[in-house]
Amino acid sequence: MNTFGKIYTLTSFGESHGPALGGVIDGMPAGMTIDFDEVRRQMSRRRPGRDALVTPRNEADEVEFLSGIMDGITLGSPIGFIIRNTRQRSGDYREMEHAFRPGHADFTYTEKYGLRDWRGGGRASARETAARMVAGALAAQVLAMKGITVKARLVMAGGVPNTATGEDELCDEVREAIVAARAAGDSIGGVVECTVHGVPAGVGEPAAGKLQAMLAAAMMSVPAAKGFEYGMGFAGAARRGSEVIDNWVSAPDDPRGMRAAANNSGGIQGGISNGEDIVMRVAFKPTATLLRDVQTVDDSRNEITLHARGRHDPCVAVRAVPVVEAMAAMTVLDAFLLSKAHIPAGGL
Amino acid sequence: MNTFGKIYTLTSFGESHGPALGGVIDGMPAGMTIDFDEVRRQMSRRRPGRDALVTPRNEADEVEFLSGIMDGITLGSPIGFIIRNTRQRSGDYREMEHAFRPGHADFTYTEKYGLRDWRGGGRASARETAARMVAGALAAQVLAMKGITVKARLVMAGGVPNTATGEDELCDEVREAIVAARAAGDSIGGVVECTVHGVPAGVGEPAAGKLQAMLAAAMMSVPAAKGFEYGMGFAGAARRGSEVIDNWVSAPDDPRGMRAAANNSGGIQGGISNGEDIVMRVAFKPTATLLRDVQTVDDSRNEITLHARGRHDPCVAVRAVPVVEAMAAMTVLDAFLLSKAHIPAGGL
Amino acid sequence: MNTFGKIYTLTSFGESHGPALGGVIDGMPAGMTIDFDEVRRQMSRRRPGRDALVTPRNEADEVEFLSGIMDGITLGSPIGFIIRNTRQRSGDYREMEHAFRPGHADFTYTEKYGLRDWRGGGRASARETAARMVAGALAAQVLAMKGITVKARLVMAGGVPNTATGEDELCDEVREAIVAARAAGDSIGGVVECTVHGVPAGVGEPAAGKLQAMLAAAMMSVPAAKGFEYGMGFAGAARRGSEVIDNWVSAPDDPRGMRAAANNSGGIQGGISNGEDIVMRVAFKPTATLLRDVQTVDDSRNEITLHARGRHDPCVAVRAVPVVEAMAAMTVLDAFLLSKAHIPAGGL
């Protein structure tokens, strides 16, 4: 249950304060020249400690590739990789060994497994997403060969719209909201929007394999994600069909010979891409770790007061932006490769 | 890609106007006495033609069980079943054989498969959900043995809150909104909320197998679903952590010895159930079929005007309520059975 | 666990004496014109009652297709089908309701499920393979489009080589061996050899997805199969490498520009097809049902004497020939379609 995808897959491992994180990427097309600098750049977008607005845990997040690549070119065999944890400070968590922190997975892991890694959330830590960044960065490089691009940005944080438009850029109002939350020992949520451009029509499957179902599962597997929508999403539920209908118009210059007048469907119809941009949004909750006293119980069911000392993000949605991109890239590549196997008889 | 689930699975088949729909349910526990009347009752909730507010296509939706059950008791072997289509009126669709209807899967199916079943949407029709109702009804009977109940209701339609609280009941304002939309040859969207009560703590998996990811995939596979959220969902993204924190309090009467003071987490933490109610919402778009002229193109890329004559729902969210329940029941049972295989060593 | 394959899949259902058998075929390429006469012909090869050498249970085994096909052409959507059981004579088995027949699954099903369908073996009956025949017949039609043919034949029965070479043909010595076994109320085993011709090089996956592993799993899932080998098989284990080495020689007329001097590898190297014929053999045990007194125990652990009255095959390997072909066709098509998704970057 730690494997994402069906054809292009990532099987990930690693706890927040264990020796290393890592994973195995399977289904990578052979013969690709990997741009390792770009992998490094993507890793640095999610990296902790890079900015005053994110957790001060300063991890280098260097990726060591162990297989599946020879002389920088993919072999088609599985790509094993590891990322050493170098800045574990487990001592910060020792006093929480017996506490069930509110809004965290302390209780549920204990209940499921009979024990838990109390060091920084263990497997439940968002640090696990570092492995997804690697698989996403490689997927994006494959997609780029087909002219498919994936771009996400923070569109709202704590109720404040982000008017900045560059990659990972935040407008002053959003920066202020995050700083204010942190100053108060508090946190804020946010919404990330992701657009996938260039997906050809015909990717995705009917019924259980709908492209939006694959994307929703991918996004809802990101820690702190609480909601997913695409196209008109929740807003469309309050509208009339005549307001949001997605007419086709003739477009001789388009490879399809037609295009959607609006793109209210968000690029997917009946579970299958229609060639328009795929547009989705993911809601993230405010971080559960507050730098103030919180009331909870411990594993003996005593009521206790906790005061967190760990290193945390005041707004996880900020660092979630590249993770959303990574999940979108992995999922779209997976669906794309899968669509190669589900073909008209004429294409066998 | 027509199989839902991992342990409790439904593999479904069938086009809207083909001879029959049906499916194979696998992973059903053996020795269950099936309540066939309850299956029939659940089928009738989704059944077309039952009410002035839904499509007039009047299908009996009688389920014929073909295997996996002997003398009313499950054998543990796969349960094959079929539902004959009896009210096909393919002629209604003949003139649309070459049209790409807006907001439908006509174009994407054609692009993917090189041909499509133009009769009533074929495989993309919401009629496919009849098979899910069967698997959901049986799943609910298993869950009930463990004290787990699944209840959904329409909470909003076209912007109008539904204040009625009974199963499938609609308040006057919502009924009026639907009637008004239909009178205008139009349609409206809606939001369905679903609560699963009684799930023990420890169900769901970390990382790729998070319970919310399984639920999101299930819900986003329902035709016309455009959004999924659980717990605080999108609203939480605009809030501060201190406002939504999910404190544990001591509760000696609770089997867990504790309970959540609020249930802002929506019953799931770190991908695993915490014993609180699981609360989720699904957004449905307004039906794409309008009983008025719409502009689109045909498969020769000519711009054409269409006037639908098929039988359609003015608000699909109404009949989606039992489908949401069915998907929730299937998914929770699947995760519950899966959790039996992922256990502490002490429980081997 | 009733689903065969990954891309081209069959999910089957049905007990020997229930209302019907059937299944859902998923992953069928769209746009194929189905030859229904050929499906019927294949079904008749496995059909009981067709010959004095097989079980006298006389089933028509008519296949009703319910979806996935319009006007005789595949849609790419799942193909649901059923085969009604018409000649159930459950009464034959009533006295065996509490017996654990030797060499049958009576005890293991009871142990696993807490109850069992005692009517003719229930789900464990070889009658279940009728569904596989349908999926195999369709797979063979797809493969034929690519010049791939699958042919099996009985090469030995009860120690007697079958010198006949036609499809399903038996030499006089083998016929006599079967007749003699039946006259004695006894049964004999047999070996089926299957050759797949025309598979292009490059089909199959390394490690867990080796083509021989997929074929072995498929064949060992056939009731009564006890062994699988390919290429030199068990005989090769007693040989020296220098005797069985599989040299390549230049062959300008071959599409590969080369060919194997011998084909000791059986068409697969490193889990991947090499373009030579794939040659495998499957061993079948003698039917466990003997028409004579046998000693066993019942479900109260009393020792009892049973005298079978059911309708049985004196040599199941005879009717296993088309089943082996069906499983080979399904598996090779599955691997072929999967290889479309695992491709060099140049082929994206």
Place this chain on the structure above:
Amino acid sequence: MNTFGKIYTLTSFGESHGPALGGVIDGMPAGMTIDFDEVRRQMSRRRPGRDALVTPRNEADEVEFLSGIMDGITLGSPIGFIIRNTRQRSGDYREMEHAFRPGHADFTYTEKYGLRDWRGGGRASARETAARMVAGALAAQVLAMKGITVKARLVMAGGVPNTATGEDELCDEVREAIVAARAAGDSIGGVVECTVHGVPAGVGEPAAGKLQAMLAAAMMSVPAAKGFEYGMGFAGAARRGSEVIDNWVSAPDDPRGMRAAANNSGGIQGGISNGEDIVMRVAFKPTATLLRDVQTVDDSRNEITLHARGRHDPCVAVRAVPVVEAMAAMTVLDAFLLSKAHIPAGGL
């Protein structure tokens, strides 16, 4: 396609001459105390260079565990591990960069991927099985808690029966056969028999999930394996049913209250364990690499003469013994955990 199993899974990676091999083990029960010395002992059984009868490549095969274990106790989260390659001598293979060695996967990998790792077989090397040893060693420790033991031994090599009975022990005649083959620059095949003792009745699934199908797939995925059989296997195909019938007899001291008079079924009936020993045999071909001149072609289709200089086993079946055990342990644990999810309703 590099993932073994369904619940207890190994996803492996690594080329023979890359930086490292490794894998991710998922589905490990939580709370197990790992015996690392026993893991080391198992690794040393397969280790090259340990004995004059196996390849002189001398690898330490030290396993570094990176996650899923805290203070020596499993967490239930995935166990990532790596094994560094330290004795690569790629230079040995440089002259074979363009050769298609007979009996190897050189041609098939090139055909599938468009390029290949020519260093010592790359991913196709038997060195890949080191990762399986780790997953097998951990699986065996879980099984031991339930009283389940897995033991394999070489029963024949190059036609010579192995009369030694200890673990990995070889009788003088077999040692002489191997030494003679090596002296001649040749190789011999062999057969490994594996017995799994203590599996409770009820493990395994009907139809596609038959226990023998899972075992066959596991064994046929081992490099050089050419055949699999269980119980009477191929020998039974030449016998009469009355000779091999598997009667049950009353056995008040047995937990089942009965036992098989013989165990001709090999411990599995209808795909499900019956509580008897599971007995299977795997045939291995003679190593394809001969230390003498062999004729073949290169990737330009020129006929060439090769003289191998790599380090190889004269009889791979010797080192296959612990690999067969590892695959059996992984597969039986997987099936055992899966059987926890497929249960009678009474056991929910």
